[in-house]
Amino acid sequence: MKLVVWRGAKVAALILVLISAITVVQGVEPDLLTVGCGSLVTSSTQLLSDLGSCPGDGLVIGASGIVLDCKGHTISGDGSGIGVVLANVTRVQVKNCNVTGFFEGVGLSSSEKNVLSNNTSKANYYGYHLRDAARNTISGNTARLNWQGFYLVNSTSNVLLWNSATKSSHDGFVVANSSHNTLIRNVATGAGNYFGFGIYDSSGNALNGNGAANNWVGFVLDNASDNSLTGNLASGNSYDGFELDHSSGNKVSQNSAFRNGYGFYIYRSPGNNFTGNKANRNTNDGYFVSSSSSSVLMGNTVSSNIHDGINIINSSGNELTANVASDNGFGIVLSGSSRNTLTRNEANNNTRYGFDLGRSSGNHLTDNVALNNSQHGFIIESSSFNQLTGNTASNNTYDGFLVTNAANHNTLSENRAEMNGEGFVEIGSYANTFSRNLAKMNYDGFFIIGSFLNVLTDNSAVDGTGYDGFHLVDSLSNILNGNSAHNNRFGFSVTSSSANNRLTGNFADQNKVGFYIVSSSRNLIVNNTVSASMSHGFLVVTGVRNALTMNSAIGNSGYGYYDLSRGAGTLGTANSYLDDTCAGNISGCANPAGLGD
Numbered sequence: 001m002k003l004v005v006w007r008g009a010k011v012a013a014l015i016l017v018l019i020s021a022i023t024v025v026q027g028v029e030p031d032l033l034t035v036g037c038g039s040l041v042t043s044s045t046q047l048l049s050d051l052g053s054c055p056g057d058g059l060v061i062g063a064s065g066i067v068l069d070c071k072g073h074t075i076s077g078d079g080s081g082i083g084v085v086l087a088n089v090t091r092v093q094v095k096n097c098n099v100t101g102f103f104e105g106v107g108l109s110s111s112e113k114n115v116l117s118n119n120t121s122k123a124n125y126y127g128y129h130l131r132d133a134a135r136n137t138i139s140g141n142t143a144r145l146n147w148q149g150f151y152l153v154n155s156t157s158n159v160l161l162w163n164s165a166t167k168s169s170h171d172g173f174v175v176a177n178s179s180h181n182t183l184i185r186n187v188a189t190g191a192g193n194y195f196g197f198g199i200y201d202s203s204g205n206a207l208n209g210n211g212a213a214n215n216w217v218g219f220v221l222d223n224a225s226d227n228s229l230t231g232n233l234a235s236g237n238s239y240d241g242f243e244l245d246h247s248s249g250n251k252v253s254q255n256s257a258f259r260n261g262y263g264f265y266i267y268r269s270p271g272n273n274f275t276g277n278k279a280n281r282n283t284n285d286g287y288f289v290s291s292s293s294s295s296v297l298m299g300n301t302v303s304s305n306i307h308d309g310i311n312i313i314n315s316s317g318n319e320l321t322a323n324v325a326s327d328n329g330f331g332i333v334l335s336g337s338s339r340n341t342l343t344r345n346e347a348n349n350n351t352r353y354g355f356d357l358g359r360s361s362g363n364h365l366t367d368n369v370a371l372n373n374s375q376h377g378f379i380i381e382s383s384s385f386n387q388l389t390g391n392t393a394s395n396n397t398y399d400g401f402l403v404t405n406a407a408n409h410n411t412l413s414e415n416r417a418e419m420n421g422e423g424f425v426e427i428g429s430y431a432n433t434f435s436r437n438l439a440k441m442n443y444d445g446f447f448i449i450g451s452f453l454n455v456l457t458d459n460s461a462v463d464g465t466g467y468d469g470f471h472l473v474d475s476l477s478n479i480l481n482g483n484s485a486h487n488n489r490f491g492f493s494v495t496s497s498s499a500n501n502r503l504t505g506n507f508a509d510q511n512k513v514g515f516y517i518v519s520s521s522r523n524l525i526v527n528n529t530v531s532a533s534m535s536h537g538f539l540v541v542t543g544v545r546n547a548l549t550m551n552s553a554i555g556n557s558g559y560g561y562y563d564l565s566r567g568a569g570t571l572g573t574a575n576s577y578l579d580d581t582c583a584g585n586i587s588g589c590a591n592p593a594g595l596g597d
Contacts, residue, residue: 017582035059041068053101058083064090070097070119075293077102083124086111094119104129107145108136112435114140121149127165130155138163143172152178160595166190172215173197179204183445196237199224207232211239218260219245221269230254237261241282244269244292262288262303270294280304284330285311293317301329309347312337320345322373325354331373334360348372357407359385366390373397377379377420380407388412396420400442403429411435417442423461426451434459445469446487452476456483464488469511472498472520481505490516494523494543503528505536509535514556517543517575524549531555536562537585544574552581553589560585563592 031121034251035041037054040062047070051058058075061068061084065434068084075083075097083099085361086092087106092522093115098104105121105128108114110135110217120128120142127143128225130136133155141163150171152158157180164187165172172188172195175181179202187210188196196212197219201207206228212218220229220235220243227247232255234241241257243265244250252274257280259262261336263279263286266272270293279286279302287310289295291299293569294317302309302325309325312318312334320413325331326464331347334340342365354370355378357363363386370377370393377393379402392415395402399418402408404427413435417423423439426432427445435457445461445468448454454476464526471493472478484507485491491508494501498520506528508514514530517523529552530537540546540563553560560582567574573590582589 004479012433012540021059030580031358041066042374045069046072047071047075047097048073050131052075054083054117054308056081057085058099058102060085060087061089061092064092067093067095068097069093069095071094072098074100075125076100082129085122086114090114093117097124100124100173103142107131108133112136116140120144121146125170126151129153130168133158137161141425142166143167145169148174149193150174151179152176152508162184162430164189165193165196168193168454171195171198171507172212173210175202175205176200178202181205183207183210185209187211187213188215188218188233188280190215192202192452196234197232198222200586203227206230206485209234209341209489212237216415217241217243218257218317219243221246221250223247225249228253231475232256233258234263235259240265241279243267248272251275256280256284257286257292259283263284264288266290266292266295266329270291273298275299278302279309282306285309285438287311287327289313289315289318290426291315295319297321297323299323301326304404305329306549307451309334309350309416311335312340316340319343324348325350330356331370333357334358334363336360338362340364342368344368346371347377350374353379354376354378354393355391357381357386359383361385364389368392368410369394370400371395376400377417378402379404380410381405383407384409386410388415390414392416393420394418398422399425400439401425403427403432408432411439416440417445422447424459425449429452433457438462439469440464444471444580445485446483447471448472448475448478449473450475452478456480460484461491462486468493468516471495471507472501472504474498476500478502479504484508485514486510489513491533492516492528494520499523502526513537513539513558514553515551516537517541517546519524519543522547526550526551529554530560533557536560536587537582540565540573540575545569547578548575549578550580553583553585555584555588556580559587559589561590589595 042063044067064180088169095117100122104126122144127146139161143165146456149168167190188272193215196215218237224247226249227415235258241260241263248271257279263282266289272295285308286305290313291512299320305328308330309328326348331354333349347369354373377396399422401575402421411433423442423445439461443466469488493516495518504526525548533556536558537560559573563573565574569575
C-alpha cells in the first residue's frame with residue numbers, strides 16, 4: 001500500500017479551499033480524489049476531515065472490495081438521506097465513521113459479505129439499516145439516540161457482534177422478516193428503548209450472550225419461530241425481561257432475567273423450549289405463561305420474585321421438569337390449565353404456596369418437592385382429575401397437601417407429607433382417592449372435612465405431633481381401607497356428624513386411642529385392628545347406630561371397647577357390636593361389660 005503525499009504547500013492550500021473534504025487514497029496511484037456530500041466512492045478512501053451537513057446522502061459506496069476509513073471523522077446530514085450507502089456491493093469495509101442527522105446512518109441494501117466496524121451512528125432515524133442484505137458482519141459499532149438502533153429486514157445470515165444500542169426512541173436491535181442471523185455480545189441499554197432486542201416475523205436466528213438493560217422489554221419475539229436465545233441477560237427492564245408473543249418452536253436456554261417486571265412472559269406461544277434459565281428478583285412473576293401449550297420448561301431457577309415463580313394460566317400440555325422455585329410469593333402455579341406434566345420440580349421457602357393448582361384438570365405431578373413454604377406445600381383448589389404421585393411436602397407451615405373447594409376426582413398416591421402443620425387435608429370436595437401416601441410427624445396425618453365419597457387406601461399416618469392419624473369431620477360416605485395409624489393421639493377419628501363412612505381393614509397401634517367416634521352415626525367399622533394404645537382401643541362418645549363388626553382390640557392400656565352411648569344397639573349402647581375380638585387389654589374388654597376375652 002502506498003501513501004500519497006502532497007509536496008507543494010500552495011497547492012495544498014488551494015485544494016483545501018476548493019473541496020469540502022480531502023481523502024488519502026490507499027491502493028491507487030497518485031490521482032487526486034475529492035469527496036463531498038453525495039460523492040460516489042469507488043476506491044479505498046480515508047477521510048481527513050468532517051463532512052456535511054449534507055442535504056441528502058453522505059457518501060455512496062460505488063465499488064466492491066474497497067475500504068472506507070473515516071478515521072473518527074463525522075458525516076452529518078439534515079435529517080434526510082443516508083450517511084453511508086452500500087447498495088449492490090460486496091466485500092466493502094466501512095470503519096471508524098461517526099454518522100449523525102440522517103434518516104439512515106449506515107444503509108446496506110442488496111449487499112453481502114461487507115464489514116461495518118467501530119462506527120458510531122447517532123441521532124438518526126435508523127442507526128444501521130440492513131435490507132435484503134446477506135452474510136455481512138457488523139462488529140463493534142455504536143448506535144445512540146436513534147429511533148431504531150440496528151434494523152435488519154428481509155436479511156439473512158448476517159453477524160452482529162459486540163455492538164451497542166443506547167437510548168433508542170424505539171428498539172435497540174430489530175430483526176424483521178429475516179432469518180439465520182447471529183447476534184453475539186451486543187448490548188441494548190438506556191432509558192428510551194422500548195425493546196432492547198426485537199425479533200419480528202423471523203425464524204432461525206441466534207442471539208447469544210447479549211445484554212438488555214433498562215428498556216421497556218429486554219428481548220421480544222413476536223410471531224417468530226425456531227429462533228435460539230442462549231446466555232443472554234435482561235436486567236432492570238420495566239415490563240419483561242424476555243417476551244414471546246405468538247411465537248413457537250424457539251429455544252431459550254441459559255438466559256438470566258434479573259429485576260425486570262416479568263422475567264419471562266409467554267403469551268399465545270406454543271411449543272417453545274426453556275432450559276436452564278434464571279429469573280430472579282423480578283417485581284412480578286419469574287415465568288408467566290398464558291394461553292400457550294406444549295412447551296418445555298426444564299432446569300430453570302426462579303427465585304425471590306415478588307409474585308409467582310412460575311405461573312401457568314389457561315395453558316395445556318406443557319412439561320415442567322427439574323425447575324427450582326424458591327423465595328417467591330407462590331412457587332409454581334397452574335390456573336385454568338390442563339394436561340400439564342410437572343416432574344422433579346422444587347418449590348421451597350416461598351411466602352405462600354409451593355405448588356398451586358386452581359381450576360385446573362388432568363395434570364400430572366410426579367416426584368416434586370415442596371419444602372419450607374410459609375403456607376401450603378401443595379394445594380388443589382376447584383380442580384379435578386389431577387394425579388399427584390411420589391411428591392414430597394416437608395416443613396410447610398400449614399398443610400403438606402390441601403384438596404379444597406370442590407376439588408374432585410383427584411388421585412394422590414405414594415406422596416409423603418412430613419413435619420407440616422397438617423399432612424393431607426381435604427375440605428369441601430368429593431370422589432378423591434388417596435392411596436399409599438405417608439404422613440409423618442404432622443399435627444394431623446389425614447384430615448377430611450365436609451367431604452364425601454372419597455377413598456383412602458393403604459395410607460400411613462405415623463408419629464403425629466397433635467391429634468389424629470386419620471380424622472373425618474362432618475364427612476359422608478367415605479371409604480378408609482387398609483390404612484395404618486401409628487403413634488398419634490387418636491389413630492382414626494370420626495366426628496361432628498360424619499355418617500355412612502366405611503372403615504375396613506385398618507390398623508392402629510401405639511396411639512393414645514385407636515378409633516374415636518364422636519357425634520357421628522351409621523358408620524361401619526369392620527375388620528380393623530387396634531393394639532398397644534395408651535388408653536382405649538375403640539372409644540365411642542355420643543355416636544348412634546354405628547356398627548362395629550369383626551374388629552380386634554389387643555393389648556391396649558385401657559378398655560378394648562369403651563362406649564358411652566346408651567340405646568337399643570348392643571350391650572345397652574346405641575351402637576351394634578358383632579363378632580369383635582378383645583384380648584389382653586389392661587382395663588378389660590368393654591364398658592359396658594359384655595365383650596369377653
